[in-house]
Amino acid sequence: MGEVFAGRYELADPIGRGGVGAVWRAWDHRRRRYVAAKVLQQSDAHSLLRFVREQALRIDHPHVLAPASWAADDDKVLFTMDLVAGGSLVHLVGDYGPLPPRFVCVLLDQLLAGLAAVHSEGVVHRDIKPANILLEATGTARPRLRLSDFGVAMRLGEPRLTETDLVVGTPGYLAPEQMMGADPDFPADLFATGLVALYLLQGARPDARALVEHFAEHGTPGAPQGVPAPLWQVVAGLLEPDPRARFRTATGARKALASALELLPPPGPDDEPIEIFDQLGPLPPDFGPAGPPPRGPGAPGTLPDAAG
Missing domain, CATH: 1.10.510.10 (Transferase(Phosphotransferase) domain 1)
Known part of the structure; x- marks a missing residue:
């Protein structure tokens, strides 16, 4: 079982690191799917302001991975994005x-x-x-x-x-x-x-x-x-x-x-196909394709305290 933010996002495993935060694979209990969650690691005002600026971006385009929602719990804050599995x-x-x-x-x-x-x-x-x-x-x-x-x-x-x-x-x-x-x-x-x-x-x-x-x-x-x-x-x-x-x-x-x-030569018959693999690896224990097991009464996923 992972840490749950604002009753909604359950952290599964770390998958990367950004400028001011670690990136986790997380289960969204409301939308019932995995997302990428960037969690702010530093609490100084400069990092928080930069983090707030980033989460405020809402650019909807198939070739842009911008923040989609956010949540806060106590002294921690995160925002979420689509989970992209093929690496960089x-x-x-x-x-x-x-x-x-x-x-x-x-x-x-x-x-x-x-x-x-x-x-x-x-x-x-x-x-x-x-x-x-x-x-x-x-x-x-x-x-x-x-x-x-x-x-x-x-x-x-x-x-x-x-x-x-x-x-x-x-x-x-x-x-x-x-x-x-x-x-x-x-x-x-x-x-x-x-x-x-x-x-x-x-x-x-x-x-x-x-x-x-x-x-x-x-x-x-x-x-x-x-x-x-x-x-x-x-x-x-x-x-x-x-x-x-x-x-x-x-x-x-x-x-x-x-x-x-239009001026490039066509691909040759012997050209090696490029395959883009799943780079994330298997889910951690207790997490499956349909998320973590239910926590029983009062389980997360109803109404978040401070999420957008």
């Missing part, structure tokens, strides 16, 4: 290495679609990286990607929670203007998206600094080995160091990607 892009590249260009196009299109929805709400993600991009466990069927972890996201014009000269994000996936302390804006997310695309195509983290230096000294680099030129033109357009030369919107990048896809 890090797991996928760890299993297969460089991915086929057409497969990357599918993932990149879904990421840009989710990002367009986020940006349409005036939100800058600020931490796009492979570990924050999750996959449904679809087997060998068409992949389904979900952009997650809005812990450092902010709306345009919203006051920062950090000093203005403190860089927020993950080293190696920061746009040049982020490194210079510029105000958060959508093109920085697109630069990181280009680095994610290159990571998928090459099977290793790109050297962002070397790319930026090459652009500055020699112009657009040639297509890396194994990357078709039409696809590279789109990725390079995302990686322009000058945000004014970069794609300005995720929708614009998607349109360019769709045109590039």
Whole structure:
């Protein structure tokens, strides 16, 4: 039996860790299904404010994994999201290495679609990286990607929670203007998206600094080995160091990607199918597909004290 929050969410097992909280697989006694629950670990005011900002996001899109509900008990607080079982892009590249260009196009299109929805709400993600991009466990069927972890996201014009000269994000996936302390804006997310695309195509983290230096000294680099030129033109357009030369919107990048896809060679008969496995593992003892066993009279799942 796990700890129950607000009479509704029963924690089963830890499945990950975010910036300010651990992520658990939890049973929702009201909706009778498993969800992912991020539980705040720190109680200082700064962490709580960032946590509140994240749980307040409500972006309904098939390629975005945003908070769906929240609950509080005593000095602890959590919010819940859909449970996504296929691991992150890090797991996928760890299993297969460089991915086929057409497969990357599918993932990149879904990421840009989710990002367009986020940006349409005036939100800058600020931490796009492979570990924050999750996959449904679809087997060998068409992949389904979900952009997650809005812990450092902010709306345009919203006051920062950090000093203005403190860089927020993950080293190696920061746009040049982020490194210079510029105000958060959508093109920085697109630069990181280009680095994610290159990571998928090459099977290793790109050297962002070397790319930026090459652009500055020699112009657009040639297509890396194994990357078709039409696809590279789109990725390079995302990686322009000058945000004014970069794609300005995720929708614009998607349109360019769709045109590039038409120019790619068809998949070969010997191409290895990409399978996205369930990465969560078995449920812990006392938890089954239909949840934990009933607790008897007064069991959780009626009316939560402070849940949304």
